[in-house]
Amino acid sequence: MRNIWAIYKKEMRSYFISSIAYVILFIFSLISGYFFFTIAATYSTMSLQFGQMPHYQELLNIEEFVVRPLFSNLGVVMLFLIPMLTMRLIAEEKGSGTLKLLVSYPVRDGEVLVAKYLAALSMLLAMMLLTFPVPLFLFAYGSPELGPLLSNYLGLFLMGGAFISLGMFASSITERQVVASVLTFGALILFWVINWAQNLTELNLGIILEDMSIFTHFENFTKGVIITHDVVYYVLFTAFFMFLAYTALQSRSWRSK
Amino acid sequence: MDMIEVHNLTKYYGPVAALKDVSFTVKKGEVLGFLGPNGAGKTTTMSILTCLFPPTEGEARVAGYNVLEEPIKVKEHIGYMPENISIYTDMIVSDYLSFVAEMKGVPSKRIKNDVDKAIASTELEDVAHRGIGKLSRGYLQRVGIAQALMGDPPVLILDEPTIGLDPMQIIAIRKLIESLAGERTIILCSHILPEVSQVCERVIIIDRGELVAVDTPGNLQKRLITTDRLKAVVSGARNKVEKSISGVSGVKEVNAGEETPVGTVYHVMLEPQAEIRAEIARAVVGGGFDLMELKSEDVTLEEIFINLVTEEREA
Numbered sequence: 001m002r003n004i005w006a007i008y009k010k011e012m013r014s015y016f017i018s019s020i021a022y023v024i025l026f027i028f029s030l031i032s033g034y035f036f037f038t039i040a041a042t043y044s045t046m047s048l049q050f051g052q053m054p055h056y057q058e059l060l061n062i063e064e065f066v067v068r069p070l071f072s073n074l075g076v077v078m079l080f081l082i083p084m085l086t087m088r089l090i091a092e093e094k095g096s097g098t099l100k101l102l103v104s105y106p107v108r109d110g111e112v113l114v115a116k117y118l119a120a121l122s123m124l125l126a127m128m129l130l131t132f133p134v135p136l137f138l139f140a141y142g143s144p145e146l147g148p149l150l151s152n153y154l155g156l157f158l159m160g161g162a163f164i165s166l167g168m169f170a171s172s173i174t175e176r177q178v179v180a181s182v183l184t185f186g187a188l189i190l191f192w193v194i195n196w197a198q199n200l201t202e203l204n205l206g207i208i209l210e211d212m213s214i215f216t217h218f219e220n221f222t223k224g225v226i227i228t229h230d231v232v233y234y235v236l237f238t239a240f241f242m243f244l245a246y247t248a249l250q251s252r253s254w255r256s257k
Numbered sequence: 258m259d260m261i262e263v264h265n266l267t268k269y270y271g272p273v274a275a276l277k278d279v280s281f282t283v284k285k286g287e288v289l290g291f292l293g294p295n296g297a298g299k300t301t302t303m304s305i306l307t308c309l310f311p312p313t314e315g316e317a318r319v320a321g322y323n324v325l326e327e328p329i330k331v332k333e334h335i336g337y338m339p340e341n342i343s344i345y346t347d348m349i350v351s352d353y354l355s356f357v358a359e360m361k362g363v364p365s366k367r368i369k370n371d372v373d374k375a376i377a378s379t380e381l382e383d384v385a386h387r388g389i390g391k392l393s394r395g396y397l398q399r400v401g402i403a404q405a406l407m408g409d410p411p412v413l414i415l416d417e418p419t420i421g422l423d424p425m426q427i428i429a430i431r432k433l434i435e436s437l438a439g440e441r442t443i444i445l446c447s448h449i450l451p452e453v454s455q456v457c458e459r460v461i462i463i464d465r466g467e468l469v470a471v472d473t474p475g476n477l478q479k480r481l482i483t484t485d486r487l488k489a490v491v492s493g494a495r496n497k498v499e500k501s502i503s504g505v506s507g508v509k510e511v512n513a514g515e516e517t518p519v520g521t522v523y524h525v526m527l528e529p530q531a532e533i534r535a536e537i538a539r540a541v542v543g544g545g546f547d548l549m550e551l552k553s554e555d556v557t558l559e560e561i562f563i564n565l566v567t568e569e570r571e572a
Contacts, residue, residue, distance in 0.1 A: 006359035010345070017347045097343035101404070104307045104339070105360040106332040252310055 003107045004115040011089075011119035020088070021123060024081055028127045035073045036134050039066055062144040068222045070134065071152040075218055078124075078160050079192065083184035085123050086167025087177040089116045090249065095175040109249045113242060117168060124160040128153060148224030155221020158234035162214065163188060165241035172248040188214065260285045260412055260442040261306065266315035268301050268466075275301040276312070277466045285411070288438045290453030290460040290474070291446040298466040299446045300340055303416050306444075307337045319412055333362065336405030340416040340446070342397065346390030350381060350400055353389060354407060361408030375403040379433060395426040402433060413437065416446045431456060486554040487527065487534065492520030493546035499523070501544035507533040519549045 015021040043065045050056035093099035138144045170183035195213035198206035217230040261283040268276040276298045283289045293299050305312050308328035317324045320334040354372045363371050376385050379399045419427045434456055447453050453460055454474035462470040491498050495513050503511045507528045514522035541548045
């Protein structure tokens, strides 16, 4: 536990000293702010236009027209930013040779990975916390339901955590950060669009492809629905890639045999 | 008590054998020199001892713990400074040492004290609050030693601690290592003979993965005298000078070398154990030539290896 805490602190310090943290937090806040502004402004115009028509007014609600599109977009932004967050985690230590010293300390490979995962996860949390003006504005000028908002946040967190585990794996199989970043980005995009082929294949394979897609499972969270199936998908996804990263890190001991 | 036991260690990298059946032990408090040319298997041995990767065959124990079965215990007992050390460039020296202390399980209350002690003993006070990325090579090596000292491990493994340093820094590091000896067991890897012979009580020579010799530096030196050679710079006619030098009893062979402004260089091969510098000087001067320089030729490590390896094969 102590080792995890020590490495976690080192990683967090490194995020901030290297200014990666500031750049990512700033860019994410800027983009999410811009998305919120345009989506909210559009909603407000729509409300004015349809205000006279009671039939349409029933269809208008903040969850469906503001929160959902906003979080869907934030999910895509994560797809771009998380590879930048995770690329350095192991690859930098491998490339610069500091890993050799790190593993010479009495620490288990699993502890190294967990500490680094938690550090990246904390960055994800920090990004999400910086979207605090969104609920503030919504509650100040509208009356959104709390439930769907929370389920959106939970979905974004679970999906981001899954992205990080994939990024961690990519970072553990190379010494070059750019390679890790491109691998993560490419793999995430593939996981995103893998269900596009479902109509081209036979039914069973189509279902499998649909279920593998990383955004399919985000869909329900944005609707305000939390389904165990989706939660389990992200948890398994994360565990699977963390296991692969662990294997990659351990491989130094059997690869040379 | 043996702090380090290595039995029949063999390591293959694919089809290439980096270590072949190496066995040795190191006693508690002993300073052992681990000598070998580049690629001899020094770093491979040290990597196995520090549990970076396992051996293909054989067994290694540190402080009684098997490197395969209890790597965490082994690592707790070792302070390791790898070859060509690289440390997090974005960290400050004292922060980094605190991090290492934490990793090595030093109690929180003692961390500051231990860091200060390590900084003092490696003379890092001037750079304690500087970024590691901005340090000179000499300071970086010292940070490497300081981090190995954290947690006060009973075994220190220093892999080429003076590589890339200037002579003044080499002397400083050597003194530092001498001061660390005592209770601690130290393995010092190097490819430079004088460096280990001055600090170590016992030297292991390894070549192409095989143990070539285990002895005290003094005994090794004696064995090396068989290849003793002198270098003489003499001005005068070549063939006459050669004749007068080879006339001295105990001289095996004389070879004239390059011309220098003050005379010709002669390489003189001596019989084993012959100490005949005075006789040679007299012969040269007596022949009417000017002796400009006369000294033992430094035996290079490569020659020691050639010597020891051929001895092995003949045996």
